Amino acid sequence: MAMEPKLFEASPEEVQSFLIRARQVDPRCEEAAVRGYVREIVDAEAVLDAVNLRLAPLSVVFSASWEVEPSQ
């Protein structure tokens, strides 16, 4: 599944979008803190996007078992 990761930076619009949502519940939220949070999310998304998910099952129900389970 592994491919080379591409790296993204959070865009100002993206940070603003998160900031608006955050300040709805916490007016004290600082933009710098939200920017740092968004950077972590964007970095994780970039790493995940480097994986070819076309072969991953569509189901999001998770079991830790390694036994083969019948597909739905």
Place this chain on the structure above:
Amino acid sequence: MMSSGGALLSSSIREIGVGYRARSWSPVDVTRAVLSRIEITEPSLHAWVRVDSERALASAAKAEREIEAGTDRGPLHGIPVGIKDIFDVAGWPTRCGSASLDDAPPAVANSQSVQALIDGGATILGKTTTQEFAAGTISPPARNPWHPQRIPGGSSGGSAAAVAVGACFGAMGSDTGGSIRIPAAACGVTGFKPAFGQLGVDGVFPLSWSLDTIGPIARTVDDTRLMWSALRNRGSAGPLEDLDGAAVDLRHLRIGVSRAYFFDALQPEVRSSVCGAIDKLSALGATVVDAPWPDAAAARACAFLINRVETAAVHEPVAVEEPDRFARYGADLRLRVAAGRGISATLYLKAMRARAGFKDSIARLFAEHQIDILLVPSLPTTAISADRLVVTDTGVDESVGVAWTRLTMPFNATGQPVIALPCSLDRDHLPIGIQLAGIPGQERALFEAAALVEGALAFHTTNEPPVRSVTSNGGHPKADS
């Protein structure tokens, strides 16, 4: 006949249990010794948020009467344990390390796991310190028993610190991104993250329901296994003699080592120590093979994203409906909840979908290399200073929260069972730990492998935390007040 408190508290759960049954010491003797140890160590450790001496001694007295009457509840009968303060214990409030729950009422029932421990005869001493709502790796105000200016790791930091100094023989922790394995590594004890879904989480405050696991922290692999057996079998772990490990030697053990990713960005001494441990296992007969797992970074990212979304979802009702209570959350968690509302559903579902792929890829890795366990470091560093919560000496500047979950989170994505155990000390006498990841459903084999590795590395026979040594007075334990 009663042994000295110091010697008793260095004993294993199995040794304590054998002594009970031989009438060498009693549950009340041992509980008094533990309470005395708590009294001495707590001013510097802050590992406990509640200790109920009266209730613990009453429980110990009951265990003593039962054992004398021939009733044997199994290996945990009369064993003093601690409970992380996100687990409900009937009669005590569950405050989750948060000022927002200062007014929490006493829990009306025990969590499923606490009930299993009680059914197995364990003595519940009290609640241990947790990072706020189990969301973090620092566990303030708890400190590390190997160096009181250092953090114990988290979020089950109080449990690991208490076990390390002999303030209990085992403790409950939870692990969503590494919260059992991280403090176990930082404090030089053993922690077991069971396979996702194996142990019920009823009565435990959730962090991220798709990833949350609960499990034991204890000093040794055998102690951890005895606790896990009781939890797994809802108290009935069976008599002590039935839980002896199979006599397997290292020559039958095939260990995979995943060097890319897991050995990147480590403190040099952590890298050399873990590599030294691998060399030692190989020299003693284990077969060690390179088993690269190219999906490790993406698995970590997957677990991170699921964790962030679900944490926000768990706490959003408080943020929206109880703003005054939400205002009492710490700044880090407030940010995580507030900003986490902005993550898209598409990204969350993408991470959930990817997770199944990562489980398949690690299963293929085990099959392809025919390995019994995968061995990797637990943490990229040893315990860091409580005054400077950043990691700068691994070649990558990171917050402790990012750095300390980097090596543990991939296995929360795969959901497989993992044991963390200590392997050595660095030059500052701080523990360095390894993780052994196993196969779901083959936990017995994982514990047997871990016992072999533990025996080969001989950490516990040569190392005790300085706090433990200072407080081992060699005399009889003080009477509890």
